[in-house]
Amino acid sequence: MDDVSDADGGGGKARRPDHGPLAGFTVGVTAARRADELGALLGRRGAAVQYAPALRIVPLSDDAELMSATKRIVDRAPDVVVATTAIGFRGWVEAADGWGLGDALLERLRAVELLARGPKVKGAVRAAGLTERWSPASESMAEVLDRLLEEGVAGRRIAVQLHGEPLPGFVEALREAGADVVGVPVYRWLPPEDLGPVDRLLDAAVSRGVDAVTFTSAPAAVSLLGRAEERGLLPDLLAAFGHDVLPACVGPVTAVPLQAHGVATVQPERFRLGPLVQLLCQELPARARALPVAGYRLEIRGHAVLVDGDPRPVPPAGMALLRALARRPGWVVPRAELLRALPGTGRDEHAVETAMARLRTSLGAPKLIQTVVKRGYRLSLDPATDAKYTTD
Secondary structure (H helix, E strand, O other): OOOOOOOOOOOOOOOOOOOOOOOOOEEEEEEOEEEHHHHHHHHHOOOOEEEEEEEEEEEEHHHHHHHHHHHHHOOOOOEEEEEEHHHHHHHHHHHHHHHHHHHHHHHHHHEEEEOOOOOHHHHHHOOOOOOOOOOOOOOOOOHHHHHHHHHHHOOOOEEEEEEEEHHHOHHHHHEEEEOEEEEEEEEEEEEEOOHHHHHHHHHHOOOOOOEEEOOOHHHHHHHHHHHHHOOOOOHHHHHHHHHHOOEEOOOOOHHHHHHHHHHOOEOOOOOOOOHHHHHHHHHHHHHEEEEOOOOEEEEEEOOEEEOOOOEEEEEEEEHHHHHHHHHOOOOOOOOHHHHHHOOOOOOOHHHHHHHHHHHHHHHHHHHHHHEEEOEEEEEEHHHHHHHHHHHO
């Protein structure tokens, strides 16, 4: 991304290109499936993306548990089958074909009460030549459960397509009501073979090097939290999620493992990737600090600063200094305090001068930060607001 310089040098209001609502923010992506699609959506809106697939998917054709469940259904037909995800249902039928069980499985599914959670699942069901008996308009598993319990499930055999891990409360409620539940593990998750990207995301989150972390499945959240616990970083990660790093989940089921640790998450109204990205486009800019400084509008974001809407990447040391100055806008911040804010544990205040020079260069407008001789530095807050923040 190219920087746009200020030709007039005085905070002119020339029209600048649109860099996207997420310019200057870094978003972590924990998805194993559709990670590229989510990353592309974020990137088109200006975000820097840090990929850290927290899971890997067991290939369906190699999944002995799925084969066993399929044979059980073929050998003894259930009364009801609940299809929960489109990709899972398609994969199940394809895997059964590979095992020579495809025709027998479809024959069984034609004779049962087939429930499809939402329009995408309904499309997958019909693409297989089947017809669903019913599908909820809300795409809610709670509505599916309510329907089954109203019909009565005592003594009935119900096959439930699982996705990643047992559906919270769904299977238990059916069994408590007297149903014989057959779980169909259409795809299962294991920890990633390479934990490096996950560890790098954890390090970035606890050091506030990312602004948000996205979750598109509950198992991904479980995996990330579990890895944090293994490394002794769980308290730090939860603290980051509680204050500076936004945990964004595609839906309420995905959010359950985080909520179990007391983490408040944001979720879109529609449980899709597009709405998830749009939610971040609203939430992250709203959390950014904006100040009127030296005739400019300065908006401090994760790894960049918007100067009159123009994103300017700033190195970590510069961002640390700028955040320290912005905590007390207009006040003089001593060099010793700024030194403590810098990454590392150096004692030479010359490091502050070096980092400050680079910060001014990155911002492209040196007058944004004023040097106060023998005292420190201050943001050059506009005169109209200066008296509000300073005591000198």
